[in-house]
């Protein structure tokens with residue numbers, strides 16, 4: 001077993017600062033039912049200092065999710081506060097100065113890119129939740145170094161209700177606020193015929209994409225209600241929640257994203273009285289690690305052909321919509337599902 005860099009005391013978390021250069025963690029998160037003593041691994045990066053902590057949580061039956069592939073790298077630029085006073089009222093509404101954001105699935109892909117975008121419009125704190133520890137920590141470090149934002153990484157599975165509750169509590173304690181949630185964690189299964197779909201596989205995907213989105217929204221929503229300041233929740237659904245993809249069979253994923261869209265509308269209706277807005281983004285086919293696998297090469301040609309803009313979405317193509325939904329620019333919008341798909345769903 002690896003030596004731990006974090007010290008733990010029952011019921012408390014304690015931290016030890018470490019040099020930013022150390023690239024690898026030795027503390028571990030394992031929420032398998034076999035592990036009697038699981039913990040949420042927390043890495044934070046502020047003012048050039050890396051700090052490692054851990055939160056204890058009771059064991060659940062979850063395991064890691066590690067899709068292969070790699071994204072095109074984009075570099076974020078720091079938000080300059082002195083420039084803010086020069087913005088027109090309309091442009092100022094598209095910023096999120098001094099807000100705090102939580103982003104699930106922020107270790108890579110669309111989630112990480114939207115985190116970069118929020119840093120570029122002034123958020124002061126970003127908490128990334130992801131189940132992949134090395135990836136998530138590297139993402140948090142990269143984001144903090146690029147933008148100077150106080151970034152924390154929580155290695156936690158969105159299916160783990162206790163881990164999520166502790167994590168969200170810790171985020172609120174650390175930043176003293178919680179204003180934005182982007183629920184981007186999700187997995188996809190495709191090319192599986194309904195008549196032979198393995199039921200455990202089916203349940204697992206629904207658990208991550210639907211229950212996971214709900215659990216995080218519930219925990220964050222409760223913090224937003226408690227603060228009395230409201231907030232903005234953005235769920236990453238998919239065009240697959242509105243249309244059936246072609247040519248691959250993926251009934252479970254499609255059903256899961258339809259559920260995310262309806263969950264969005266339901267939460268928006270329930271929480272409007274608390275000043276919480278809830279909207280969803282439904283991307284079309286995006287050029288992320290999720291789709292950068294050789295097995296999908298032939299299908300990708302069909303996807304591009306069926307997309308009026310004749311391309312997949314870039315990994316940062318959701319960024320400005322996410323900023324709009326997170327910011328006061330969209331103050332009167334709630335319960336909306338925004339398709340952003342290069343026109344795919346037009347035909």
Ligand SMILES: NC(=O)c1ccc[n+]([C@@H]2O[C@H](COP(=O)([O-])OP(=O)(O)OC[C@H]3O[C@@H](n4cnc5c(N)ncnc54)[C@H](O)[C@@H]3O)[C@@H](O)[C@H]2O)c1
Nearest residue numbers: 065105107109110130131157158185186238285286288290
């Ligand atoms: N890429 C696309 O074409 C596309 C299209 C429509 C919708 N989406 C949705 O956008 C979201 C992000 O997709 P992406 O392409 O960036 O995928 P990705 O696989 O690159 O990133 C997803 C991230 O979520 C994390 N994750 C997965 N399961 C988790 C869990 N149980 N708990 C915590 N973290 C978990 C992964 O570790 C990963 O870092 C997903 O919800 C996906 O369904 C993607």
